[in-house]
Each structure stands twice: as structure tokens, then as C-alpha cells.
Amino acid sequence: MTRFLGDLMQLASWRRLAATTLPSLAALALTVVAPPVRAQVVAITGATVHRVSGPPIENGTIVVRDGRIVAVGAGVAIPAGARRIDAQGKWVTPGIFNALTTLGLSEVGRLDGTYDASASGNGNGIVASFKPWEGYNPSSAWLQVTRNDGITTVGLVPSGGLLAGQGAVMALSRDGKGVLRAPAAMFGDLNARGNQVGGARGEVYQRLRDVLEEARGYPARRALVDRNASRPLAARPEDLAALAPVLARTIPLVLDADRSTDIEAALAIARQYNVRVAVTSATEGWKVADALGAAGAYVVVGALNNIPRSFSTLGARQDNATLLHRAGAKVVIAGGTDAFNARNVRYEAGVAVSFGLPWDAALRAITLTPAEMYGVAARVGSLDVGKDATLVIWSGDPFEPSTRAEQVFVAGTEVQGPSRQDDLMRRYRSLPADYRKP
Amino acid sequence: MSLTERLLVPSRSRFLVHAVFAALIPVALAAQDSTRAAVGPGGLSEPNADPFPSTYRAAPSRLTAIRNATVMTAAGSTIRGGTVVLRDGKILAVGANVTIPDGAVVVDGTGKFVTPGIIDSHSHLGVYPSPGVESVQDGNEMVNPSTPYVWAEHSVWPQDPQFPRALASGVTTMQILPGSGNLIGGRSVVLKSVPSVSVRGMKFPGAKYGLKQACGENPKRVYAARGPMTRMGNVAGWRAQYVQAEAYRRRWDKWLADRKGDPPARDLGLETLADVLRGNILVQWHCYTAHDMEGAMEVADEFGFRIRSFHHGVEAYKIADVLAQKGISASLWSDWGGFKMEAIDGVRANLALVHNAGARAIVHSDDASGMQRLNQDVAKSLSEARTLGINVSEEDAIKWITINPAWALGLDDRIGSIEVGKNADVVLWDKHPFSVYARAEKVWIDGAMMFDRLDPTQRWRTDFELGWVPEPAGGRER
Numbered sequence: 039m040t041r042f043l044g045d046l047m048q049l050a051s052w053r054r055l056a057a058t059t060l061p062s063l064a065a066l067a068l069t070v071v072a073p074p075v076r077a078q079v080v081a082i083t084g085a086t087v088h089r090v091s092g093p094p095i096e097n098g099t100i101v102v103r104d105g106r107i108v109a110v111g112a113g114v115a116i117p118a119g120a121r122r123i124d125a126q127g128k129w130v131t132p133g134i135f136n137a138l139t140t141l142g143l144s145e146v147g148r149l150d151g152t153y154d155a156s157a158s159g160n161g162n163g164i165v166a167s168f169k170p171w172e173g174y175n176p177s178s179a180w181l182q183v184t185r186n187d188g189i190t191t192v193g194l195v196p197s198g199g200l201l202a203g204q205g206a207v208m209a210l211s212r213d214g215k216g217v218l219r220a221p222a223a224m225f226g227d228l229n230a231r232g233n234q235v236g237g238a239r240g241e242v243y244q245r246l247r248d249v250l251e252e253a254r255g256y257p258a259r260r261a262l263v264d265r266n267a268s269r270p271l272a273a274r275p276e277d278l279a280a281l282a283p284v285l286a287r288t289i290p291l292v293l294d295a296d297r298s299t300d301i302e303a304a305l306a307i308a309r310q311y312n313v314r315v316a317v318t319s320a321t322e323g324w325k326v327a328d329a330l331g332a333a334g335a336y337v338v339v340g341a342l343n344n345i346p347r348s349f350s351t352l353g354a355r356q357d358n359a360t361l362l363h364r365a366g367a368k369v370v371i372a373g374g375t376d377a378f379n380a381r382n383v384r385y386e387a388g389v390a391v392s393f394g395l396p397w398d399a400a401l402r403a404i405t406l407t408p409a410e411m412y413g414v415a416a417r418v419g420s421l422d423v424g425k426d427a428t429l430v431i432w433s434g435d436p437f438e439p440s441t442r443a444e445q446v447f448v449a450g451t452e453v454q455g456p457s458r459q460d461d462l463m464r465r466y467r468s469l470p471a472d473y474r475k476p
Numbered sequence: 477m478s479l480t481e482r483l484l485v486p487s488r489s490r491f492l493v494h495a496v497f498a499a500l501i502p503v504a505l506a507a508q509d510s511t512r513a514a515v516g517p518g519g520l521s522e523p524n525a526d527p528f529p530s531t532y533r534a535a536p537s538r539l540t541a542i543r544n545a546t547v548m549t550a551a552g553s554t555i556r557g558g559t560v561v562l563r564d565g566k567i568l569a570v571g572a573n574v575t576i577p578d579g580a581v582v583v584d585g586t587g588k589f590v591t592p593g594i595i596d597s598h599s600h601l602g603v604y605p606s607p608g609v610e611s612v613q614d615g616n617e618m619v620n621p622s623t624p625y626v627w628a629e630h631s632v633w634p635q636d637p638q639f640p641r642a643l644a645s646g647v648t649t650m651q652i653l654p655g656s657g658n659l660i661g662g663r664s665v666v667l668k669s670v671p672s673v674s675v676r677g678m679k680f681p682g683a684k685y686g687l688k689q690a691c692g693e694n695p696k697r698v699y700a701a702r703g704p705m706t707r708m709g710n711v712a713g714w715r716a717q718y719v720q721a722e723a724y725r726r727r728w729d730k731w732l733a734d735r736k737g738d739p740p741a742r743d744l745g746l747e748t749l750a751d752v753l754r755g756n757i758l759v760q761w762h763c764y765t766a767h768d769m770e771g772a773m774e775v776a777d778e779f780g781f782r783i784r785s786f787h788h789g790v791e792a793y794k795i796a797d798v799l800a801q802k803g804i805s806a807s808l809w810s811d812w813g814g815f816k817m818e819a820i821d822g823v824r825a826n827l828a829l830v831h832n833a834g835a836r837a838i839v840h841s842d843d844a845s846g847m848q849r850l851n852q853d854v855a856k857s858l859s860e861a862r863t864l865g866i867n868v869s870e871e872d873a874i875k876w877i878t879i880n881p882a883w884a885l886g887l888d889d890r891i892g893s894i895e896v897g898k899n900a901d902v903v904l905w906d907k908h909p910f911s912v913y914a915r916a917e918k919v920w921i922d923g924a925m926m927f928d929r930l931d932p933t934q935r936w937r938t939d940f941e942l943g944w945v946p947e948p949a950g951g952r953e954r
Contacts, residue, residue, distance in 0.1 A: 146814065146815070146816065146817055146820055147814060147815030147816050147819075148815070149816070149817065180814065325946075342845050342848075342849070343845060344641055344845075344848075345606050345637065345638055345641060345844055345845060346606050346607055346637055346940075346941075346944070346945050347606045347607060347608050348606075348607050348608065348609075349607055349609075352607075352944050352945050352946070353945070353946050355946075376814070376815065377814065378812075378813055378814025378815065378822075379811060379812070379814075382811070385852065385856075385912055388912030388913060389849070389912060391912075391913060392912065392913045392914070392915055437912050437913075438855075438911060438912050439852060439855035439856045439858075439859050439910070439912060440855060440858070440859050440910065440911075441859075442859065442863065459822075459823045459824070462821055462823050463793075463823045463825050463829070463860075463864055464864070466793050466794055466796075466829060467829070467864055467865075467866075469795075469796060469797045469833065470797070471794070
């Protein structure tokens, strides 16, 4: 059976190779079978390649076939017939990964009907069953804006409640079939307060423990629940069921927590229920950096906040990422979750560097580390053989505003192109504007 | 009684003190602006008194020379290997071949950059301080769509921890405005980024006042139940107010000319609006869309006042030619938008497109965090513009955060550029200010070094921070 399949696969790859080299009608007929762009072999040459998984490669070459990286290094052989992209003087990195965003779930801020990141549930703050990616809009105007700044991959984050719902990783491909992994995480918020969530910290922690405890026992209780013969549950059955992959350690429990004691509580709850944990926001993470490092926890932080905006964030400092990194925590950099400026995560990484984070660690924080956190590192996050050709050719240092993303690839397909904002800028490039021109 | 009053007149009689104090004002005011109404005895019944003058005193300063830096003057030139000399609070000299005077403290600027102090034309520091708890939400007097009678300075909390953070990022002057919940929000105030127990100790001496007005979605959302409910309601609201203001102004101008009989009744709100009409108060108008800005300009034209700056102006690029022709500056973000309908057409080249049309482009923050990276906003817009083939020079772009906002505040003769005779508000950057890696290393205000990143013993910490906000570990932030 395997040999038969192997023969088929060899035949198929020959066909794809033939399609790129035979400029004939027969070849055209063959290319109908497989998408022509992905069937191409592409070689990007001459760039400084920051692969993230290893040291930078000067004058490096990346070979892409069928949307995957098949070779990367200096002095790599370029297959005959490959489309060559001369990237002399450019920098190449994996596509930028914005780990926390509502991109695709939000068109105009919080305008009713255009915002799909927050579930109502039954008002008790537990909507673990919420799958926001089902509301993802591949036609959102902000997607192209974001791609054009080299962002290729995003982590969708729901908001609202103690357990807000599930996360997903989306590749920003243009064909709308972008789901890389869903669910990829379970999101919660220890800052949540409310009637049924809890009015005090201790109450919030207890509620979370109650729900996890209930979820742990749910499989055994399920038959009773279905017969309506169970005592009242701590959360709806669908929400308890949705926690199963968390308890099975398949996806991490990602908790928003700012004050150092809240972060410690998150770690303690995770230990108690033996779940993988990540902490977002983590404003005072630096105060408990050693604990986060020792727990091997992922910490998703920004680099812009140094303001004590609340009594939970008195210790806000912009070298938070640096201190966490030094303590061995797994640092992911992500800032505001708004869709309009999901593109700005690359500058946020640059600011982190200006506050002491090593450059390579900052790049990893917006590429491989978020991929690892969400369990998609086999597909994206670094430039390695076998991974998706999801990468960016930059005019220079990707953290600098003066740098442009010149060519952006998602799984081997170029995705940069005119966005709505480009259309507006071109229309008003000279005044008065001509409203008849596209 | 104010601090100044206490110093001048050690009397217990409140009325006497006020009268004597008020009598001291006309001399100072007359020198500043001949159209400002004079105040005589019984000044409480008369408008346009300067009841809350600045008590700012520059910190002690030393003769200072910053040498061998790349100096971005905001006066049209970049001087490589330049030296800037600060003496007695002013720029004494700037150039490539400046002789450093004897006794000067010499700061080595080799490999570093010098710019004028950054000026933020749109801030709510102090009136929306941190922590942002309910009881300190003092920026919007949302009890009436029009509240020209309030003055933002009376809401400023000088112990807001956001102030020292602004200073540490190179911001030396800021305009604190009321919020945008109202059609007419009240007077703004220009502050220096300096520690003081009172807001008057931070006030920029002699600065003109601004008046905050707001177009668009915010006021009509706040007052939907009682009006304005629509954009046309907004416009009618301004017009109705200025109709009253115009009559008030005529009554008072007539009385002030001959002072015959009792003065007309005094109205704090109309008093402010009348001074807008006289040109003494600079209109700062929050307006996002082209059509809202159009309506605002029509109201200004109808009543004969000028708009100093549109704020936010997300669609300023669409009418940049009109803004240039009318001499209206545009206080903008580089790329904030999308959060409401009036912000959906935001483009990153906005600043550059406005500049390219000949209008004054300004980068503002409206945010205590964004305020700390206005230089990066400039860089983002420059980069975007290049893709459109608009190559704004760095010499011009630095103006967006210096001389242009200085003009919007009516202070371009005193701050906003490194030129001989101007206030010594200067920032030393460790890298090119348009790089994401740049950080302000030293900040001088009126020639005094108010911030030195390399000297943690001189770090300004407000009262709130004591005991609550941890000091940077080991006293050093890096």
C-alpha cells in the first residue's frame, strides 16, 4: 500500500516539475491539476537570512517548492527552472507572528455587528466553548494592510469573561483558508470581575478552580448530565467539554494577569490542574520572572507600557521583556489586540530591543516562540526545511519604521498588494482627487 | 489665595489682596497683547482678567555645551559635528564651529543626536491621570454640550505619574486639553514637563489659552438623548453659542472702551468665546473627517475666527490643500484609526500628504503612552510617504514634533527650534530620533537638565509613585 502511494507521489512531483519546465499546452493542462503558484520552485538568493532557529546566514539562499522550504543556507544549489528572486542587500526573516489580535474579527472597532471577538454566553463569564475563528472574515480590509507590513500569521484572541473562549492560529493567506490550528489555546482573564465571576481576587481564583475541577470530572458525569440527572454544574456542559484539551495538555491555558500575585496565582492553578500555562499582559511579570522561568511558562508582553494605569499595573516597565528573557521565561511580544494596527507588532519588538532585549530574542518573540506556544512550530516560525515558506523579504532591519516589507510570502504564495489604505493614498496623492479612478 | 498672592501681599483681607493683585496685572498684560481687555479695581466684575498666571520658575541651570552631535535644528538645517551652547535658559550658540565658552559643562554628543524638545499639542495628562480610576476622570465636563466656562488646568493633578514619563521621552511642552465629549469643551493649558506641587508651577508663562471644540461622533453620542444627536445638531450647537458670544463681545467691547456705568453681566463661558472671536484664544478643534472639518471651517468663517489646529484629522489628507490655503495646522497620528466610523480612512501617509500640500503637519499623541514615541510616528509616516514618491526631508519632518506644534500653541517665537535666543529646550538622543532604537538620554528645559537617563539619582518621581510604583531595579533602567 505504501509503495503504491509512494509511486503515485513520485508521479505527481514529476508532473509538477514538468509543469514548470515544459512551455506547452500539455504542460498547461497539467498545471490545472495543481495550483501553479505553489507548484513553482522559487529561489531567494543573496540575502542576509535570519532563520531564527540558527545564526544568520550571509548571502543566503532559500529554495521553496510547493509552498514549503526545501533548502536554506549559503551556497545552496538552485534547481533548474526555479524562479529566482534576487534579494541582494535585503534581510529575510520568517513571517511575523502577531500572537494576540482580533484581526479578521473586527472591522470597525466595537461597532455592533462588525466585532466578533466577544461571546455573550449566559452572562456568567465562562464561554470556553466559544470558537471565534468561525467569525473570521478573510475579506476584512485590515488583512491586506497587515500583510503589507510583513505579518503573515496571527493568533486570534477572544475577550470577555473569566474564560473567554478558544484561540486559533490563522495564516494570512489570501484564499481565506487560513486556519493553521484551531483550537490552539484557551483564553482566560484573571482581571475579570462581575456578578458571577467574582468581586474579589480570591473569589475569581476559586471560580476558576471550580470550573477546572468540574471539567476534570465532567467525562465521568456526562451520562448523568445528558439524562438531566446531575447536580447543577459549575459551568455549561459545552464549556466543560471545551476544557478537555486543556486538561489533556494539548492546548495551553492562556491567562491574562497583571499584578505579580495574579501571575503567581495563574502558575499555581496551572500546577494544581497540571495544565500548560501562558500568561498575557503580565505587567509585573518581571517581579516574578524567576518563577515564570522555572515554570517554563510562555509570557506574552508588550514593550510600550510604563504607566501605572491601574492598581494592578503599578509595576509597569518597558524592560519587562528583557528581565523575563534573562530569567529564562519564554517571551512572546504582542501589543494591542486591535485589528487596525496588528501590523505594529514589529515596531513593538524594536522598542523591546531599545530596552535591553537582545535583537535575536526580539525576533524570536514575534516568530518562533509564539508558534511554539500555539503548537504550530512544525509549520511556521523559523526558516527550516520542511516548514511553510512563510517569510518576508525586507529592505532592512524589520524593526525599523524605515524598513519596508518588499515581498511577503504565506506558504509560498506572495501576498503583498494594494490595500484599501493604498487606494486612498493614491487617490489623494494629488489634489483635487479624481473620484472616477479606482 | 494663590502662592504668588501670598508672596506679594501678606494681608489677611481677601478682597484687598485681590484688588491689589489685580491692579498689578494690567502692566504685564498690556505689554503682551493690546487687544486683551485691561483689568482695573473691582476686577472680579470684568472679563479677560488673567486670574491664574503661571508661577513657573526654571530650575537652576549651568552654562552647558553639547558638542560634536548631529543637530537637527528644526529651523531647516541639520548640523553634523555641531555644538549647541545653553546659557541663562536660552540657546546662546549653535553651529559646526562654535567656540565652547570657558566654564561650560561639556556634554559629549559624539555619535548622538540633538533636537529641540518635543512638543505634544494634544494631551490629557493630569486630567485623565494614572491610575485611571473613576474619581480622577476629570477631562470631560459632560453635563452640557457646551462648557466653554471650564479650564482644563483646574482638573490637572500634578502628581500624575505620566508627567515624568513624558519628560523622560523628550517631551518638554504639552497642551493639556479637555476631552472631546462636548461640542465646546473648555480652555486648554500649556504646561512644561516639570515637577511642581501646583499646576500653575508647570504653566508655560505667558502662553495663550486654547479652546477645545469637538466635531463628529463623540458629542452626538454623549448627548444623543437631549441633543445634539446628529452632525447637523453639532453645527447648530456651535453656531448658537457663537451667536451669543458675538453679542457678548459687542456689549463688553463697548463698555471697556468708555467704562461708563455698570459693566454688563459677566458670563464665564461667553467670556472665553468672546476672546476666541477677538483672536486671543487659539481654537483647537477635534475633527476626524473631511466633511466635519469642512463644517467647522464654515462656522469659523461665519463668525470670523480662525482655527489654529484640527486635531486627529484622520482625513486631513483629503483637504490638505484647503488647510494649507487657510493656514490651519493638522495635529495627527501616524497610523491610529479604524476604531470608529469617522476613523476608517486613516492612512499612514497622512502627515506627509498634509506636509506635501503646504500645510503645517503635527504629530500629536492624545495618549500618555504614544506621547513617548512621537519621533517614531514621524518615521512611520516618512517611510509610507516614500512608497508614494513623496520624499519629505528629515529637516522638514522633525518640524512635525517641534516648531509646528509650537506654532499651534502660539509659542513658535520661543520654543520649537534650536536657534539663538530661543528657550533652551533641548533633547540629546542616543541614536537617530527616527530609529525605533532611539532613546532620549538627556532633556533640558530652559537650559536646566531636567532628565538624565544615566543618572538615576535625579529621577523625578511624583508623590503617587512613592511606595506604590517600584523604582527601576538597581536604580538603573537598563
